[in-house]
Each structure stands twice: as structure tokens, then as C-alpha cells.
Amino acid sequence: MAPVIEIRNLKKYFGVAAGTNHAVDDITMTIEKGTTMGVVGESGCGKSTLGRTIIRLLEPTAGNILLNGEDITHAKGHQLTKVREKMQIIFQDPYSSLNPRMSVEDTVSEPLVISKKYKSKAEINDAITEIFSLVGIDQRFRNAYPHEMDGGRRQRVGIARAIALNPEFVMCDEPVSALDVSVQAAVLNLLMDLQEQRKLTYMFVTHDLSVVKHISTNISVMYLGQLVETSPSDELFDMPLHPYTKALLSAIPSTDIHHKKEQILMKGEITSAINPKPGCRFAPRCPHATEACSQPQALQEVGKNHFVSCCRVKELG
């Protein structure tokens, strides 16, 4: 399988009052066609920034982004227009992601109108009918405004807008976090169906580990802008190696009341990625930290597609 997205040493820094925020720091990853890369981490770890930088909504500070082998890091003008048609985004908040003054039909048809790929109103109309049935929005909602719909339907409209131009890569930014569980399940099913039908490649950013396990092929764990571990989905849950991944997985509240797992409670709080010291950013909270952790860490391959950024991974097992 060919990689759709490759990023190499991608960095995105923001200047803030207190210094420089290293929101995305030296991240390398590959996403194969038709697969889902789950990106997990806690608030402020840079997972959304990473996704937005990849789809070129934010300007990267350094590094490269490749779409189907083509370097799009600095794409401009016509090239950027083409790139954006292939890369889309689904947002977390189904209230804020839709223009309250535009009807559902106008929202979904806008990308079609802008792309100028359709010759007549009738063609656009047919395309919308098809997209609506694909994402499961009843045609009677065409003229509805966002405030007339519930959260689940709104999220479907956001999905419809994202897939309207038949993109290859969709960055899903916590698309189900704002939804109730019963609705969340339906939206997750829809995303998986669309992936199968249209061979979509996803990057799925979330803080919900059970959701990410369900939908992802591979999972990357981020902590304060750094990639700490990346692995095939099942392997990550069966054999987490980085101390942060272990702590994170153990903290998930489980509905399994008979097999209580031992929680690894971490000391302290997540700090920030503003003017960070070199080395592993998790070290101040890590029970296994040593001197060596203050040196820059390299990703080590520990298995097929399984990489860990921890100098003590071999000793800790």
C-alpha cells in the first residue's frame, strides 16, 4: 500500500507572550492509503495543531509534508487549491463548524460551487442528493438551518461538506467528542462506512482512547508536542511501551467491573510546551526518569510499525 500522507520532522511553533510554544515538535509519521491514524494525547499536546498543519490550514515552521509523494509543504496558489480539494477536515463542535446563516444545502453545495467542477445547477443538485443519502441526512432537511437540527445531524452535515469533493485524506478533529454515546456510535459507523466505500484515509484526533482503538489502524501518542509512541492499534493496547502510554491507558475508566486494572497514577500536572528543555518532556512526571532522559530522544523501532521515543524502553520492557 502506498502512503497518502508522509510527514518528516514537522515542526509548528507559535510565538506567545511567554516565549515560543513548541506545539508540534519534530514529528515524523506515515499514513497509508485507506487506513486510519489515530492521534491521542491530552489537552495541549498539539494533536489538533498537527492535523491542521498537515492539511495546510496552518503554516509549518519546518519539516516536510508529502501528499501522494508530492511535497506540499509550501504549496501556493493553484497547487494549494488542488491540495485542499484532496484534504479535508471534520470539526469537533457541530455548532461552531456550520455557518448559522446558511441552509444545510448551501453549506454542502459550497465546495462544489467553488471548485467549478460542475457545469449546471442541476448537476450540483444531483451531487448533493447523492451526498445526503451517503451520509444519512434525510432530503427533507435540505432547506433547514443548523439551529433546526440536533447535534448528530449537524455533525453529518459537517461530514457531508468534507467529503463533497471526494477528498483522499480527511483529518477528523475529535468528531464525536461533543456527541452523546448513542449518537456517537452512529457517527463512528458512518465514518467507517465512508472509509470503506471511498477508500478514504483518516487522521483521527481524539482524547477518547476507546474510540480511537475502535476506529484506528495505527495509533500515535503525543505528549506536549512530541511523538512518544506509534504502533498498530491492537499492539498499543496489548503492549504499551512508553511510560506515558502505559499511564494513559491505565487511566481510562473501564466498564469492566470484574477485571479492575491497576491504575498508574502520575504525579503532577501536564506543564506546557513553551520554551521546553531538551529531552523527553514527560520525564518530570515519569516514575522511571534518569539523567539520560534530559538528552534528545530518538524514535526506536521495537516491532513492525511500532516506534517508541524512550531511551529506557529496552530496560523497562
Add this chain to the structure above:
Amino acid sequence: MEHNNQTVKRKSQFAQVIERLLTNKGAVVGVSILLLIVIISLVGPLFCPYGYNEMILTDKFMAPCAKHLLGTDAYGRDIFTRLIYGARYSLLLGITGALAGMAVGIVLGLIDGYLGGMFDTVFMRFLDIWAAIPGQLLSIIIATALGPGFVNTIIALSIGEVPLVIRLLRGQILSVRKEDYLEAAHSINASPGRIMFKHILPNVISPVIVNTTMNIGAIITSAAALSYLGLGIKPPNPEWGAMLAAGKSYVGVYNWLVLYPGLCIAIVVLCVNLFGDGLRDAIDPKMKK
């Protein structure tokens, strides 16, 4: 929220605003009286027994009576007739003045809100200077510089309104800018113009419309003030403010000279404000729910 399987009918948000507006008693009364005044000012002259500048020197300073309903002025002109003709000028000045100020303000405000950054910093300082001069004074200065006349008066009247519109718009845009739908618009290659006019403007314009409506009253008063100072509409054109100005010397003796034009201005300002209040409530009942 659920529509029980009925197709959601195409009902524009404009239609919904009108619907809500019609349930507001104050607004309905205000609009009805305004409409009545407009109709009278358009149709009225056909039935007027006198011309607006017809001087009947024998009827000078005549008190309201059967011949001259609201009396006559120093040149024996029928005040009722002049008020009807004057309504055209006053209303037209108020409405076009407010709209012109709003249009200029919207364009500048959108550009400023969209560009942000350095441009915004510099432009805001410039605006501070602009707004530091009281609107009324600015109008007088501009009117003096440009001289009297209809178009010049409109420019003079609307110029003080522009920085207020920009300020109002800028605050609104700042709160809308972090909304995800703008990011979505970027991601589907929407042009800056499209983003400004289709995605930003409709979401920020309501308070500006309401504000402008409320301003119509203030602008009619300003126009009256300009005429009063002899800077607005040229005599002998009957503008309510000008009539008020002409009557000022006779206030103690022939009070009808100032009473009726003053009353007309007061009624129009009141109606416009009632309408503006209703419009504000109709546009912004928290977007229906």
C-alpha cells in the same frame, strides 16, 4: 427541534425576522406612522391648495385657522403644505444619511476585521482620532467645507457614523473569527471576498442594522441642526430643521412656527426608535433556539 417528518420549508431568515417584528406592537405602530408620513409626503402635494414656496403676503403670521390649518410663516407660506413637502427632505436625509454611513462602515470594518494584525493596529489608532471629534461638530465642519446642498449634507451627516459602525463590526468580527466554519471555508478554497461577505457579514450585521435604524432619528435631528445653523438644505426648500430655524426668532409670539415642525421631528424620531427597538428584538432572540 424535531420536524415530525415534515419537509423543512424554505423560509428565509429575513421572512422570520419580519414575522417576529409583526408581533411587536411598538414596532408595528412606529412603522405604520412612518409609512403614513411617507405616503402623505408623496401623495399630499397633489391635494395641497398652496405651493410650498407660495407666498401670500396678506396672510403673514396667520394663526392656525380654517384657511391655513397650521398657520403661516413670515412670508405668508402655508406651514401645513411646507411640512408635507419637508417630510420628503427630512426622511430622505435621515435614511440615506444612515445608510451611507453604514455602507462605508461595513466595507471598512470588514476589511479591517479580515486583515487584522498590523493593519488593524494602525487603522484603529486612525479611527480613534476620527471618533475623538464629536459627530455633530464633524458634520458642521464638513458641511461648512463642502457648502450646502443635498448630497453634501448627506456626506456631512453620515461621516460621524462611520467610526461607530466600524467599531461595532470589529467587535462582532473578533468574536466570530474563532468559529470553525471560517476555517472550514478556508479548507474548501473559499476566496477572501466570499469569506467576508458570505461567512462573516451575515453573522455580524444584525447589530449594525439595528444601530443604523436607531441612528436615523439622530440624523434627522442633526440635519435639522445643520439647517438651523444655515448649513443644510438651502432655503427656500422646506426642510423641517430649516423651518424650525426660520421660526426661532418668533418663538414667543408666533409659536406655531416652531411647534409643528418640532412636533413632526419628534414624532418621526420616536417612530424610528420604536421600529429600531422592535428590530433588535426580532433579529436577535438568540437565533430562535
Add this chain to the structure above:
Amino acid sequence: MGNNPFLSVKDLRVEYTSDKKAIYAVNGVSFELEKGKSLGLVGETGAGKTTIAKSIMRILQCPPACIKSGEIYLDGEDLLQKSEKDMLEIRGKEIAMIFQDPMSALNPLMTVGEQIAEVVATHDKSLSKHEAEQKAIEMMEMVGIVGSRAVEFPFQFSGGMKQRIVIAIALACNPQLLLADEPTTALDVTIQAQVLRMIKDLQDKIETSMILITHDLGVVAETCDTVNIVYAGKILEKGTVEEVFDAPTHPYTRGLFDSLPKLNEKTDRLTPIPGMPLDPSIKFEGCPFAPRCERATDRCRQGEIHETHLGGTHYCSCVLCDQRGEA
């Protein structure tokens, strides 16, 4: 069930008025909670969980939110019969509430130490200012924040820390009942684990009973002894965590479990609950879940659905278990 439960809510009904329409938020809720135990109220957005807690706290503003009927006994006394003056005494001292958003619960212009001390001082007038401050520092240490930070302002703390301070304020007067409304929803998982563990430890220490409101079944499994499943302002199923999690009986409870992605098993497709929550402005008859339930019959849409005793403390309001003992 004990003869004299610590907290007992009987047939609570609450209605809101919005745009001249009645919103039926809580429709006959009854439950009991024993001393020192934790009860999880689980349900989706708009199920009426928060309204139930606010009714117990008596902080609903009427209008628009009015308690139409019901009794709430705390230690044998009906809270709904108390005067507002008595409630002022009871709130904070006997019942305390923690809200989802810690930021809005703290005054940004007061140091956190002052805020805790203020609550301590209002409920124990015998304390001097210095003693109240001393107690505040003790409370902060109890929730795991070094006492020297008492002089800092809320903005100097992270979200998890702020929630700890809110909890410290809530527990400052050793309340007998703690109402926690989604206390960890805004927090990250590792911080959530810390805060939940802390609440549990403190609860053991000062023997507080707790009602935990959440939409997360996992959080309930980790923290609660008993659980009530709430839908459209009604309790559809209740029992101990073991009873309900081992044998979810009501179709809605089952639907909730089925729609969750599982961590320990591989599912290709999730099973969402079809349809949408009930419009709360419509007064329903029968089972509120019937319109979305695949097994609903005509019997579900009429009359009152009675609770069926399934053994132990496990109850379920579904005609299916009424007919056959279990669904």
C-alpha cells in the same frame, strides 16, 4: 435496603417553562442512597440529571423551574418543606455541590485560600480569621495541593488543580452529601483518574455520601456503589453497579452499553440507539423510550410502567420484565 435510608427522593417532578411552553424535565423520580455510599446518575444530555441534583440542593429558580411534586428526605427531614433560611444553613454544611466547570465556580479576584476560608467561616462562626485560614490550608493539602499555594489566584492553577480547589471548598465543612455534576468531564483522562481517586479517598475518610452525575459508564464503574439510569426525566433501571453492569436489563441500558466502543473486545460495528431523545415539551404516556425501542409493543405506549423487582436491589421499569420476570 435499610429501613431508614440517608437520602430518599420520592416521586420528584420538575417542570420548566420556556417560551410559554412547559418542559417536563423530571417526571416522577424515586431513589434512595445510604450513608457513605456513592450513587451514579447516568444519562444523556437533557435527561434531567442536573435538575434532580439542583432540586435536592433547592437551587432551582421558580419560575422558570418549579418542583411540581415530590418529597426529598435527608436524614428523615423533608428538604422541600424547609424555609429558604434553613436551606442556607443546610447548603454547604450538609449538602455541597461541585459543578462541571471549575473556572465559573471560583472568584477570579480572590485567592483560593481566602475562598476556602470564607466558606469555612460562614458555617462555623466560632472560628477566628486565622483559624479559618489554617483550616483552608489543611483542606488544600487534603486535596493534594501544597498549602503555600493558598495565596495564589485561580488563574495560576491548571484545570485539574482548580477542580481540586472546588472540591476542597465543597468538602470544607464536611458535608454529609456531595452532589458532583460531571466533576471530571472537562479534565484529561490522567487528571480525571487522579481527581476521582482523590474524591473516593476523601469520601472514605469523612464518610460523605455522594451522587455522581455523569454520562460516562466507565466513571460510574470506577467510583460508584449503585447506579440509576436516567432517560427523559425518569429512572429506567437501578441497582448496584454489579447488578446493572453484569445484567443490564432495560433496552435503553443495553443500548447504552452496546453503543460504547469496547476496549477489551474487537467489534467491527457499533450498535447505536436508533431515533432521537424525546422532545421534553411533550407529555408522554407509558415508557419514554418506547419510540426508539425495537421491542416496543402497544402496551409500552399506555398507562404507567411499573418498576419490576429483579432481585437484590435491582429494579427495571420495562413491561418486558414485568411480563416475564426479565426481559
